[in-house]
Amino acid sequence: MANAFRFEEIGLETRDRRVYEALVASPQSSLRKIAADTGINRGSVYESMKKLAEQGLVGSIEVGKQRRYTASNPEVIIELLKERQEQAAAAEMLAKSYIANLPRPDQAAIEAASFATFYEDHEGVAAILRDVLATCREQDAQAYRVISTKRVRQYLYHNFPNFTQRRIAEGISVRVIGVGSGGSTDELSERRELPATRGEAPNCYTLIFGDKTALITMNDANVLSAIVINNPGVTHLQKELFDHLWQTL
Numbered sequence: 001m002a003n004a005f006r007f008e009e010i011g012l013e014t015r016d017r018r019v020y021e022a023l024v025a026s027p028q029s030s031l032r033k034i035a036a037d038t039g040i041n042r043g044s045v046y047e048s049m050k051k052l053a054e055q056g057l058v059g060s061i062e063v064g065k066q067r068r069y070t071a072s073n074p075e076v077i078i079e080l081l082k083e084r085q086e087q088a089a090a091a092e093m094l095a096k097s098y099i100a101n102l103p104r105p106d107q108a109a110i111e112a113a114s115f116a117t118f119y120e121d122h123e124g125v126a127a128i129l130r131d132v133l134a135t136c137r138e139q140d141a142q143a144y145r146v147i148s149t150k151r152v153r154q155y156l157y158h159n160f161p162n163f164t165q166r167r168i169a170e171g172i173s174v175r176v177i178g179v180g181s182g183g184s185t186d187e188l189s190e191r192r193e194l195p196a197t198r199g200e201a202p203n204c205y206t207l208i209f210g211d212k213t214a215l216i217t218m219n220d221a222n223v224l225s226a227i228v229i230n231n232p233g234v235t236h237l238q239k240e241l242f243d244h245l246w247q248t249l
Contacts, residue, residue, distance in 0.1 A: 010080040012051060015040060019048040020057055023071035030066055055080060119226040126159035128207065128214050128226055133163075135210035136172045144209035145242045146176045152205035152218050175246060192249040208238045 007017040022037045023029060031049070035042045049069055052058040056076050060069045119128060132144060157163050164186050167174070173188040180196040196202070207214040213235045216226040229235070 010055060010077060010084065012055065013048075015044060016048045016051055019045055020052055020071055023058060023069055024074065027070040028061070028063070028068040029070075030068055034069070115231060116227050116229045119228065121224055122155070122159040125156060125216060125224050125226055128216070128228060129157070129160045129163050131212070131228070132207060132209045132214075133166060133170060133172065135212065137170065139210050141210055142171055143173045143175070144207065145239065146174055146208070147204075147206040147242070148176050148178045149202055149205055150180055151203050152216055152224070155218065155222065155224060156205065156216070175242075177242065177245060177249065192246060194245070194249060206238075208235060208242060211235050213238045 007013060007020075018038050018040065019034055022034050026033065026037065029037075031042050031045050034040075034049075035045045038045065040048075049058055049060075052071075053060070057072050057080075058069055059072060060067050062068075119125065136142060136144060168187045171188070174190075176185075176189060176191045177194050178191055179194045179202060185191045203217055205216040207216070211232040212228055212230050214226055214228045216224060218224050
C-alpha cells in the first residue's frame with residue numbers, strides 16, 4: 001500500500017504493518033499462510049502477531065488444531081493514536097511542572113559551566129535540533145540563523161524527520177544562507193545563496209540560535225559530529241557576521 005502512515009506512530013514496526021495488511025486481505029489465516037503471503041519467516045510473523053494482538057489489532061480462534069488470525073477493524077488504529085496523544089499531553093503537563101520546579105543554577109555556576117559541548121552521530125544532532133526548538137521557545141526568540149552546506153544537510157534530520165513541521169507549528173522562522181547549490185525554502189523560512197568559490201562547498205553546517213552556536217560536520221565515513229558553543233559573546237559575533245553577509249547576498 002502506497003501510504004505514508006507509519007506503524008511506528010502506534011509503537012509497531014514496518015514488519016508488523018506488512019503482517020497486518022496481509023491479514024486484512026486474507027482473514028482467518030494461519031501463520032504459515034501469512035508467512036507465505038509476506039515472505040517473512042514464521043517465527044517473525046508469530047512475533048508480529050503477538051505485538052498486533054497486544055495493541056488490539058489482531059484476534060484469533062482455534063480451528064481444529066490450528067490457530068487462525070484475523071485483523072481487527074482498522075479504525076482501531078485511530079483509537080490507538082488518540083490514546084497516545086492523550087498520554088503525550090498528560091506527560092507534557094507533568095514535564096512542564098517538573099521543569100518549573102527544578103532548582104535554577106546561579107549566575108556564577110552558569111559562567112563556570114563548560115564553554116562548549118561535543119555531540120556525535122545522528123542522535124547527537126537530533127539533540128541539538130531539539131535544543132534549537134527549546135531555546136527559541138524558552139527565550140521567546142522566534143527566529144534563528146543557519147549556514148547550510150549540501151553534504152551535511154542531507155543527513156541532518158535523520159533522527160528528527162519532522163523537525164521542520166515542528167518548527168513551523170511553533171511559529172519559529174529561520175534565515176538560511178546556502179553555500180553552494182541545492183536546498184529548498186519552507187514555510188517561515190528565507191533563503192539566500194552563497195556560491196562556493198573554493199571547489200566543493202565546505203563540509204560544515206552552522207546553527208546560530210539563542211546564545212548558542214552549533215558547528216556540525218561529517219567525516220569520510222559519513223559520521224556526524226558537532227560542537228555547541230554556549231557563549232553570548234561568540235554567538236553575538238556570529239549573528240553580526242551572518243546579518244552583514246545576508247545583506248550582501
